[in-house]
Amino acid sequence: MRDAGITEQHKDILAELANIGTGNAATALSQMLDHEKILLEVPEVNISPLQHVPESLGDPGQKIAAIMMEAACDELELTILLALPLPATLSLIDQLLPEGLEPLGEMGRSLLMELGNILTGSYLNALSDMTGLTFTLSPPGLGLDMAGALLGSVIADKAMLEDSFILIKTTMHILSREVEGNLLLLPSAGSLHKILARLGAQ
Amino acid sequence: METTYVYIADLAVSQNEGLLVTIGLGSCVGVALYDAKRKIAGLVHILLNDSKQYLRDRSNQFNPAKFADTAIPELIKAMEERGASRGALVAHLAGGSQLFDYKFDGVGIGQKNIEAARAKLKELGIAILSEDTGGDYGRTMKINAGSGEVIISSLSREKKLTFINPRGVGSD
Amino acid sequence: MGKKTVLVVDDTAFMRMTLKNILEKNGYSVIGEGEDGLQAIELYKELNPSLVTMDITMPNLDGIKAIEEIIKHDAGAVIIVVSAMGQKALVIDALNAGAKDFVVKPFQPERITEALQKVSRG
Numbered sequence: 001m002r003d004a005g006i007t008e009q010h011k012d013i014l015a016e017l018a019n020i021g022t023g024n025a026a027t028a029l030s031q032m033l034d035h036e037k038i039l040l041e042v043p044e045v046n047i048s049p050l051q052h053v054p055e056s057l058g059d060p061g062q063k064i065a066a067i068m069m070e071a072a073c074d075e076l077e078l079t080i081l082l083a084l085p086l087p088a089t090l091s092l093i094d095q096l097l098p099e100g101l102e103p104l105g106e107m108g109r110s111l112l113m114e115l116g117n118i119l120t121g122s123y124l125n126a127l128s129d130m131t132g133l134t135f136t137l138s139p140p141g142l143g144l145d146m147a148g149a150l151l152g153s154v155i156a157d158k159a160m161l162e163d164s165f166i167l168i169k170t171t172m173h174i175l176s177r178e179v180e181g182n183l184l185l186l187p188s189a190g191s192l193h194k195i196l197a198r199l200g201a202q
Numbered sequence: 203m204e205t206t207y208v209y210i211a212d213l214a215v216s217q218n219e220g221l222l223v224t225i226g227l228g229s230c231v232g233v234a235l236y237d238a239k240r241k242i243a244g245l246v247h248i249l250l251n252d253s254k255q256y257l258r259d260r261s262n263q264f265n266p267a268k269f270a271d272t273a274i275p276e277l278i279k280a281m282e283e284r285g286a287s288r289g290a291l292v293a294h295l296a297g298g299s300q301l302f303d304y305k306f307d308g309v310g311i312g313q314k315n316i317e318a319a320r321a322k323l324k325e326l327g328i329a330i331l332s333e334d335t336g337g338d339y340g341r342t343m344k345i346n347a348g349s350g351e352v353i354i355s356s357l358s359r360e361k362k363l364t365f366i367n368p369r370g371v372g373s374d
Numbered sequence: 375m376g377k378k379t380v381l382v383v384d385d386t387a388f389m390r391m392t393l394k395n396i397l398e399k400n401g402y403s404v405i406g407e408g409e410d411g412l413q414a415i416e417l418y419k420e421l422n423p424s425l426v427t428m429d430i431t432m433p434n435l436d437g438i439k440a441i442e443e444i445i446k447h448d449a450g451a452v453i454i455v456v457s458a459m460g461q462k463a464l465v466i467d468a469l470n471a472g473a474k475d476f477v478v479k480p481f482q483p484e485r486i487t488e489a490l491q492k493v494s495r496g
Contacts, residue, residue, distance in 0.1 A: 028458075032480045050249075051209035060226045061342065063357050068302055097388075109303070110388035117386065117431060118479045121458025125478075134463035137431045139385050141304030146357055148226025149340025152210050153301045156229035156249050156311045161256050163263060 005193065006166065011045040013201050014168055014192075017130065018043035021123035022170035022183050028122040029172070032115075033095060041171040049164045053151050056167050057083050057182060060148025065089040067116025068154055070138040071124055076195070077188040078135075079158060080123065082116040083147070088179035104144065113140040123183060131198045154186070162189055203346075208232075211268040213246035215280045216347040223344045227297030229312040231319050231335070232343040233274060234294040235328070236350045237286040243347035244281045246273045250311065251318035270318035274326065293323050294352045295333040296343040303338070312336070377401060378494060381417055383408040383437065384429040384456070389479075393427055393456065396483045402490070411435025415443045418451065425490055428473070430457040430464065438464070438471050445472035454489050456481070 019040065026038040046056070054060045067082040084092070093103045093111060101107045117140050124135045143150045154160075168185040187195070206214045208224040216222050222245040224232050235244045246267055250256060253269035266272035278288060298316035316335045323330055332352060334341065339358040345351070380402045382393045394404045406421045408414040410432040418426065426444070430437040437455060444451045455468045460478035468476055474493040477485050 028480050031482075051212055054210055054226055066302075068304075098391075107388055107391065110386045114386040114388045118458040121431070121460070121479065125458075125460045128461035128463070134461050135459075136436075137459060139304065139431055139433045141302035143228075143301040143303065145228065145301050145340040146226045146342070149228035149230075150226075150301055152226055152230045152247075152249070153228030153312075153340075155210070156315070157302065159250060159256065159311070161250075161268075163265065 006047060010192075010196055010201055013196060013199055014045045014166070015043040017127065017195070017199070018045070018168045018170050018183075018185065020130065021126045022172065024122040024126040025119040025183060026172050028118050029115075029174075032118070033092075033174070036177075037175045039173045039175060041173070043168060043170040046167050046169070047164055048167050050155070050162065053155060053165055053167070054148035056151065056169065056184065057147045060146060060151075062086075062147050063145065064147045064150065065112055066143045066147075066150040066154075067112055067120075068141045068143070069116060069120045070158075071120070071135040072138075073133045073135045076133070076191040078191060079154060079186040079188070080120045081151075081154065081184040081186070082119055082181065083150075083184055084112075084181040085179070088174070088177075088181045089144075091174070091177045091179050109142055109144075113142050116140040116142070119183065131195060133195075133198065158188075160186075160188070166192055208245045208247050210247050211249045211265055213244065213267045213273065213277050213280060215242065215244045215277075215284050217242050217284060218348055220347045221344060222347070223342070225342045227341045227343060228299055228301045229297075229310065229315065231270065231295065231297040231312075231315040232341075233270075233277065233319055233323075234296075234343065234345040234352055235274075235277060235281060235291045236294070236345065236347075237281065237290040238292070238350050239290055240285055240287070241347055241350075242281055242284055242286040243345045243350065244277045244286075245343070245345055246277045248273045248315060248319065251314040270315055271322055274319065274322045278326070288326075291328050292331045293328045294343075294345065295319055295323075295330055295335055296341050296354050298335040299337045299339055299341070301338060301340060377403040378425055378490075379403050379405045379421070379423040380490075381406045381408065381414070381421060381423040381426045383411075383414040383417075383426065383432075383440070385409050385432040389429070389456075393486065396486050397490075399483075400487045409433075411437060411440030411443075414440040415447070418444045419447060422448075424452065425494060426451065426453040427456045427486070428453050430455060430459050430468070438467050441468065441471040441473050452493050454493055456486065
């Protein structure tokens, strides 16, 4: 998506959308973690050239778990990534996986996919309430690797041809564990204006 | 040593002492070319396999470094501008993996990228000296313009693969 | 009276394990596990369970379409949806397709057993 036509007002609306969506996702996560307190940062809405997308989660060489899903409503498409740095990944698995199972074995990986599914589903539930749109969601894909390689693969796997992207990122902090995770939204070209129009933006 | 980072859908050329680095090749493919006689190295980080397939999207400026079929000729052109000789070039390939574990049918874009890069190099008569491709993990690729040494590293493998251009291969 | 039999359908192994644990602790017998909508239909026909828990987002065939097919085969099928997708329109779609209740993930274990008790009484 080119940055043409994205105003400060649009960014404000998108940030609010992300705030409410991530709020719902954080509530879901908190429920899964026996009501632990989860704080949200103010969402960042950035227009990033393709070349800098792999750095959008920080150091492109750091190991993260990324759960990728695609939400769709008619021709509107949103790629949603739950990105968890390794400490957060292991801490969540430690609490949620029954004892005796290998943290990053088959069941641990399945848990991460389900976590992506639940948080993304919750995010979309809020988006649906606000826009009146009904989204379908693809089954999750999980990657555990360098952040930059994962983000590059998202762009390549989805054959996104844009030279710049709107990235809508919200960071969640699980206070007692001192770990954080991100929810990252990448709307496909054209999708953004449809969402904005739906919300009555000029 | 001067280090130049090559971003996604980006290319760079370095001479003598420079180091070219691209971090995080997943489905993307890195192609490093080297002219040993003139100590000129080039590196490109390719996103997709075929520009012709994607030309329907005309809303963006065309970036040849994005596609295997156009990126390799573009890299050669940039190296020739710095004095490299096409006949002297040898190639190294890395990346083209499948990082996301999801159910789908058909050939992944990583594999398509590898095949497209190989085909283009073959068409241009450039020998591939080393290849570290495929699998399910990401890679970082470096080439040293002074020595022609290529280093591929990844998180899941501690081992670093090192390839050095044997003398005589590809030199004119 | 024997234990009520349940078919658990969800694409993630972790969620199938979680549901199975909850159900077996509460006196149900999980007689089959499906990973997608197609398997759900096959297994339903083969096993004829008293209850089904059905996810929505799954590969090959989604849960709502699977419910429609199962109801076509057996109008009396007792299916509850267990999904993270709590959007109003999807809940309505699922109920129209023939689901008897809808549990939004994440859930407290009691929510699953309450839903199953409610629908099996009805």
